[in-house]
Amino acid sequence: MERTKEQEVELTGNETRLRELLVQGLSGNTAAYHRFLKALSAHLRAYFKKRLFQRPDEVEDLVQETLLAVHNQRHTYHSDQPLTAWVYAIARYKLIDLLRARASREALTDPLDNELEVFATSDTDAAEARKDLNQLLAGLPDRQRLPIVHVKLEGLTVVEAAQVTGMSEAAIKVGVHRGLKALAAKIRGTP
């Protein structure tokens, strides 16, 4: 009885703390947003690990895909809404999406192949995502890739990135935004 209470308290504590960070992040505080994503990724990892115990290598993929979805859809969070409900609805949606894709993929493959697959996967890179985002990033057109590389990876300001690439500031902002959306679509599209 006491235990349950403790857990509830812990959960509500996280909820309020995470929500505060997200709300600050939504109004432009990137440090708070970074802490939000960092804490969220740990929750997501635990959530997916419990549900994907047969395929640990898919956990990190799904964590990354969900983080990207949370980022791209952050404008759909309603500040009156419990953050837990919002986050887990997204996580669940992405999980179901993966399971459905896997089911239709496995329906096509020979069951014998599946057994061999067990030995084919190695444990060493289990903590790393199989789908390399760098590779996906390389597949984007320059007008989306360059803004992401300069602004998001190298940490330049929009003005600096515009100077480096010769693009307009508006084009840099649009490029980052569309590029991240395209990246999310690419993650979903690759088997």
Next chain:
Amino acid sequence: MKTDDLISLLATSAAPVSANAVGRRFAVALSCGFPIAVLLMAVTFGVRADLAQAMGGWILWLKLAFAGGLALAGFMATERLARPGMRLGGVRAALVAPVLVLWLIAATVLIAAAPAQRADLILGDTWKTCAFNIALISLPLFAASLWAMKGLAPTRLALAGASAGLLAGALGTLVYALHCPESGAPFVAIWYVLGIAMPTLTGALLGPRVLRW
């Protein structure tokens, strides 16, 4: 790429997000779709010639109140379904209420009418085309509301599609009521509801296909 790198990538210069981005997106979409629907109605069917006269009666207001009420409830449902983890809650009742009230009024009218008039009250002159006309007028609104939904994050895709279709159908009905010459409440109760059901069903079927993200 490691997850920590991705987090840094996302967090660096994450632009501020406006508080009501969802509502704004629907406002943009519908303020594009609605004038097109009005234009479509005016060009293909024409505003009814006796509109001023009809405004003195109650049937026109019944049509507008029904369509308007349903559109409002449809908007609330659609806006909620566009956000992950949002419950419909009381909106369900708001969706059913306009239809129930309309059916109640229609049943009262039908019972009070002489048996010989009943068929006329139900079928009017345009029963064969009414529902299809409403579906046609709803098309630009249907495209608009699906577009708005597409940029958001629905997690129940069939329901979200149906809700977007219902919103479009109800708004299309609001527009079509300015043309529709019918004056029987039972007519409205059947053919208007069918007309709205068409985009709603289409939305439910299209949702899982086009709303994935």
